[in-house]
Amino acid sequence: METAQRIECQWCRSQNLSTARTCDTCGAPLDVRNLVSDSGWREAPRLRDMTEFHFGQSTCQVEGEIVPVAEIALAQGDWVYFEHHVMLWKDESVAMSVMPLKGGVKRAFAGMPFIVSLAQGPGRIAFSRDATGELVVLPIHPGQELDVREHAFLVASHSIGYSYVRIQGLKNILFSGQGMFMDRFLAGGEQGLLFLHGYGNVFERVLQPGESVLVEPGAFLYKDASVTMTVETQKLTTGLFGGQGMNLARMTGPGRLGIQSMYVHHHTD
Amino acid sequence: MAESTYTCRWCRMSTPAADLTSCPTCGAPVDVRDMVSRSGWYELPAVPDMARLQFGRSYCQIEGAYVPVADFNLAAEDSVYFAHHVLLWREPGVNVSAMSLRGGWKRLFAGMPLVMTQAQGPGHIAFSRDAPGEVVPIPLQPGTAVDVREHLFVAATGQVGYDWFNTNVWFQTRDGDDTETHYPLGMFMDRFSAGQQPGLLLLHAAGNAFVRGLAAGESILVKPTALLFKDTTVGMQLHMEHPSGTWRSWRSWGERYLWVRLHGPGRIAIQSAYDHFHDPGSNLSRTSPATVWRW
Numbered sequence: 001m002e003t004a005q006r007i008e009c010q011w012c013r014s015q016n017l018s019t020a021r022t023c024d025t026c027g028a029p030l031d032v033r034n035l036v037s038d039s040g041w042r043e044a045p046r047l048r049d050m051t052e053f054h055f056g057q058s059t060c061q062v063e064g065e066i067v068p069v070a071e072i073a074l075a076q077g078d079w080v081y082f083e084h085h086v087m088l089w090k091d092e093s094v095a096m097s098v099m100p101l102k103g104g105v106k107r108a109f110a111g112m113p114f115i116v117s118l119a120q121g122p123g124r125i126a127f128s129r130d131a132t133g134e135l136v137v138l139p140i141h142p143g144q145e146l147d148v149r150e151h152a153f154l155v156a157s158h159s160i161g162y163s164y165v166r167i168q169g170l171k172n173i174l175f176s177g178q179g180m181f182m183d184r185f186l187a188g189g190e191q192g193l194l195f196l197h198g199y200g201n202v203f204e205r206v207l208q209p210g211e212s213v214l215v216e217p218g219a220f221l222y223k224d225a226s227v228t229m230t231v232e233t234q235k236l237t238t239g240l241f242g243g244q245g246m247n248l249a250r251m252t253g254p255g256r257l258g259i260q261s262m263y264v265h266h267h268t269d
Numbered sequence: 270m271a272e273s274t275y276t277c278r279w280c281r282m283s284t285p286a287a288d289l290t291s292c293p294t295c296g297a298p299v300d301v302r303d304m305v306s307r308s309g310w311y312e313l314p315a316v317p318d319m320a321r322l323q324f325g326r327s328y329c330q331i332e333g334a335y336v337p338v339a340d341f342n343l344a345a346e347d348s349v350y351f352a353h354h355v356l357l358w359r360e361p362g363v364n365v366s367a368m369s370l371r372g373g374w375k376r377l378f379a380g381m382p383l384v385m386t387q388a389q390g391p392g393h394i395a396f397s398r399d400a401p402g403e404v405v406p407i408p409l410q411p412g413t414a415v416d417v418r419e420h421l422f423v424a425a426t427g428q429v430g431y432d433w434f435n436t437n438v439w440f441q442t443r444d445g446d447d448t449e450t451h452y453p454l455g456m457f458m459d460r461f462s463a464g465q466q467p468g469l470l471l472l473h474a475a476g477n478a479f480v481r482g483l484a485a486g487e488s489i490l491v492k493p494t495a496l497l498f499k500d501t502t503v504g505m506q507l508h509m510e511h512p513s514g515t516w517r518s519w520r521s522w523g524e525r526y527l528w529v530r531l532h533g534p535g536r537i538a539i540q541s542a543y544d545h546f547h548d549p550g551s552n553l554s555r556t557s558p559a560t561v562w563r564w
Contacts, residue, residue, distance in 0.1 A: 035318055035319055035332075037319065037330050037332050037340050038321075038330055038340075038342060038393075039330075039340055039342065039360075039393040039395070041332065041340070043318070043332065043333065046334075066335070066401075132335050132336070132401040133335065134335070199336070200333065200335050200336025200397065200401065201332070201333030201334060201335050201336055201337070201338065203332065203333070203338070212361060213358055213359075213360060213361070214358060214359050214360070214361055215357070215358040216356055216357050216358060219357050219358065219397075234365060236353060236365075236366070236367035236386060246353050246356070246365070246386070248356070248358075248359070250361070259357070259358065261332075261333050261335075261336040261337070261338045261357065261397040262335070262336040262397065262398075262399050262400065262401070263357075263397075263399060
């Protein structure tokens with residue numbers, strides 16, 4: 001009996017036809033070896049210009065490399081949601097609405113988007129952020145929960161649930177550089193697709209249970225909900241001048257951790 | 270039969286040539302031809318993704334292309350120092366401490382980092398800056414030094430000495446009774462030098478980086494905020510030009526251009542993305558030694 005050969009995508013673990021050059025689920029090149037540093041950080045796959053991949057009945061095409069654009073051809077009945085200021089252009093036929101969010105006052109107070117917009121097919125709509133970086137495509141499998149730093153989220157497919165989590169601990173809120181909340185995305189019974197924009201280059205590392213790494217808080221991009229985050233402060237003193245403090249986020253596994261190389265440094269006293 | 274060697278076109282270091290894809294000292298790729306403009310600027314080749322730069326018993330791996338990360342794998346006896354805000358991540362086992370600097374008040378006043386931070390191996394520690402650009406590795410041979418414009422330094426190995434000096438490139442403007450002093454290059458510049466042992470210095474250039482050698486007496490005018498580094502033998506001076514067809518009003522915006530004149534001998538390097546230097550346009554009351562040209 002003849003069986004069709006399949007290739008597993010090294011980024012999202014989806015199965016692809018052996019003739020495919022890019023993953024049909026996340027767009028990652030299948031014919032390029034992984035770039036993994038000796039310290040264990042894996043570079044997010046650099047999506048080829050004009051790469052296409054699919055979710056539901058819809059198609060996404062990635063355009064450009066320095067500030068990539070995610071252009072989505074929405075099929076009838078499919079919809080996506082996004083922060084309204086990341087929309088680059090859309091067809092007139094794409095219907096727009098807003099997603100009702102709980103805790104609007106708290107979100108407004110915390111500087112998070114008060115309104116999350118919905119776009120429903122049929123039609124084309126495109127998204128991009130405002131700085132050099134990489135489009136990070138993360139398929140969310142049923143039961144998975146992913147925490148994302150605020151304002152890194154670009155767009156998500158309709159099958160992904162959206163909520164937000166309050167960052168625990170006053171020190172974390174004041175010194176983590178993430179604000180009061182993180183976005184949380186979770187897939188219920190159906191796989192969905194989440195698009196983030198990482199500033200600069202994006203790296204991912206899988207932390208084992210109990211394994212930890214200290215990260216500049218502004219560089220944190222995403223993590224599995226199972227990864228914990230606490231802020232540690234180290235005082236750097238130089239006698240008379242008192243010196244400066246250095247805050248780093250201790251991220252402890254198990255789970256995935258994503259960072260971006262271009263970040264806002266958060267000043268300390 | 271003698272073993273063949275490869276001499277890097279960027280750092281001039283010679284190494285055994287077997288199976289090299291990038292220079293083990295500075296990371297410059299070996300398989301690209303020199304990119305030299307007709308005007309003589311040598312485009313610094315981007316360090317290939319995941320290239321390793323060896324120093325002592327440690328090495329630095331360059332990761333990423335848009336905003337590259339310098340990931341050091343430090344052996345127990347090796348250390349690096351850095352300005353603390355460029356730290357991206359570190360392993361918990363890497364020991365980090367403050368390195369005191371002379372002239373704290375002056376540095377504080379000039380907006381330069383008051384604390385330089387030192388990391389001692391063993392373990393991994395990684396650095397990146399906050400703008401798209403290139404990591405510029407500068408291997409320093411014993412007895413050599415370079416001057417670097419402030420806030421471009423990423424990290425240096427423990428063998429590299431650090432000092433700083435007054436640029437003496439400034440001008441004063443007067444507005445009523447207020448006198449303000451401006452420093453187009455910053456008040457101070459960093460100086461990095463290698464004593465008895467070679468060392469490795471890493472800078473971050475915003476945009477692309479270009480290098481050229483100036484012959485003795487040769488000079489070139491450069492936008493002050495584009496200067497990346499220079500050899501210590503290269504002199505610098507304020508230069509002003511007044512274009513023709515402009516007229517002086519109570520404010521003289523557009524009536525002058527400000528440059529830094531760099532004169533050889535020695536290397537200079539510039540970056541293609543630079544900060545805007547704000548010239549308030551007010552009348553000049555005093556300047557550091559300067560050349561002036563009116564068209």
